[in-house]
Amino acid sequence: MSHPVSPLAPTVFPDLPDIAGLRIATAEAGIKYKNRTDLLMMVFDAPTAVAGVFTRSKCPSAPVDFCRGNLPGGSARALVVNSGNANAFTGRRGRESTALTAEAAAKAVGCAPSEVFLASTGVIGEPLDAGRFSHLLEGLAGAAKGDRWRQAAEAIMTTDTYPKVATRSVEIGGCAVTINGIAKGAGMIAPDMATMLSFLATDAAIAAPALQAMLKAAVEPSFNSVTVDSDTSTSDTLLFFATGAAASRGCPAIADASDPRLAEFRGALSSLLLDLARQVARDGEGARKEIQVTVEGAVSDQAAKRIALSIANSPLVKTAVAGEDANWGRVVMAVGKAGEEADRDRLAIHFGDVRVAVGGERDPDYSEASASAVMRRDEVPIRVELGLGTGRWTVYSCDLTKEYVAINGDYRS
Numbered sequence: 001m002s003h004p005v006s007p008l009a010p011t012v013f014p015d016l017p018d019i020a021g022l023r024i025a026t027a028e029a030g031i032k033y034k035n036r037t038d039l040l041m042m043v044f045d046a047p048t049a050v051a052g053v054f055t056r057s058k059c060p061s062a063p064v065d066f067c068r069g070n071l072p073g074g075s076a077r078a079l080v081v082n083s084g085n086a087n088a089f090t091g092r093r094g095r096e097s098t099a100l101t102a103e104a105a106a107k108a109v110g111c112a113p114s115e116v117f118l119a120s121t122g123v124i125g126e127p128l129d130a131g132r133f134s135h136l137l138e139g140l141a142g143a144a145k146g147d148r149w150r151q152a153a154e155a156i157m158t159t160d161t162y163p164k165v166a167t168r169s170v171e172i173g174g175c176a177v178t179i180n181g182i183a184k185g186a187g188m189i190a191p192d193m194a195t196m197l198s199f200l201a202t203d204a205a206i207a208a209p210a211l212q213a214m215l216k217a218a219v220e221p222s223f224n225s226v227t228v229d230s231d232t233s234t235s236d237t238l239l240f241f242a243t244g245a246a247a248s249r250g251c252p253a254i255a256d257a258s259d260p261r262l263a264e265f266r267g268a269l270s271s272l273l274l275d276l277a278r279q280v281a282r283d284g285e286g287a288r289k290e291i292q293v294t295v296e297g298a299v300s301d302q303a304a305k306r307i308a309l310s311i312a313n314s315p316l317v318k319t320a321v322a323g324e325d326a327n328w329g330r331v332v333m334a335v336g337k338a339g340e341e342a343d344r345d346r347l348a349i350h351f352g353d354v355r356v357a358v359g360g361e362r363d364p365d366y367s368e369a370s371a372s373a374v375m376r377r378d379e380v381p382i383r384v385e386l387g388l389g390t391g392r393w394t395v396y397s398c399d400l401t402k403e404y405v406a407i408n409g410d411y412r413s
Helices: 062-073 091-109 134-143 149-155 208-219 245-249 260-282 301-312 315-322 329-337 368-375 402-409
Strands: 022-027 039-054 075-085 116-123 164-172 175-184 197-202 237-242 290-298 348-351 354-358 379-385 391-398
Touching (some): 022 134, 022 149, 039 091, 039 149, 062 237, 075 091, 075 237, 116 237, 149 164, 149 175, 175 245, 175 260, 197 260, 208 237, 208 260, 260 290, 260 391, 301 315, 301 379, 301 391, 329 379, 348 368, 368 379
Parallel strands (some): 075 116, 197 237, 290 379
Antiparallel strands (some): 022 039, 039 075, 164 175, 175 197, 290 391, 348 379
């Protein structure tokens, strides 16, 4: 079932440049969807450094287990992703499906299965018949081209209403390099070490351990700070590939994540991940508004994050935003239930620039008209001051509408 494009979708999508050493192909395999691409293959022309973070769900999908097994090798030659079926909770058949896919991809590009990475997204509990698409991989490997990033983002969509893409250009040691990224996700979004699916690539020459350290640090204030519905997917996978092709242009090879020459690169990586994470929040199933929750003055950053998530995940807060109701009492509720240190009589709450509550009661200058005007925006900022310390965190979310219920009430059908 297709859904109307989110009103929060970007008005302009960036053109993602080629990444030297990486080629992309997509296909219509008919795994679940008809008349749309549902299979993605990325081919790396030479062994490519790879880093990754995955769901902490105790019920991970077969592809997550497969990637975890291959990641310590630090080298990739192919990525295969399907949409429409998560290959999760599929037991022995799920493991057999990943093995068959990896063997077919390895044969197609001429590598070992240990250099193949896999991801699947869609319905949980349905066996994935890899025989429906594994025979396509050899043709995809041969037909792959470098300029198909938009098509890649479209192929991994499920209930997403638009493809999520981002790019950054930076310098390492005076040499220009590119970072491209795509993501998918609209529901079952409360990532724990990743997002549902996201794939990044750069032509920089960065060793896998350095890539891993940077990715782990950058994911916390981005993908691990976004929530649509508080549900963490079985399939969360974020992979970052570095082809090293820029070395042929004189770019330095970097082995240490703390190398000062990576300063600009680290900033660009963080910016790109936050861009993609916010796109996921803005495409939340049925969403009409983005919610930005900032908690300040907590006893620690972690406490601030937990309180911000308590607010952002509250169905009462999310439905109030959907109804454009400036019901700040629901924010008080969410702060109080978070389980973190808070003092009712020090609390201050802002909707946008409008302070609605302070000192344990409604702001003496409270204006319902001003607060309601903030709630009518596409982006609704909620800021909470605790007055206890220096801890601060921002979480990105969306409202909860009738459309969310409609989408998920018949997701399998």
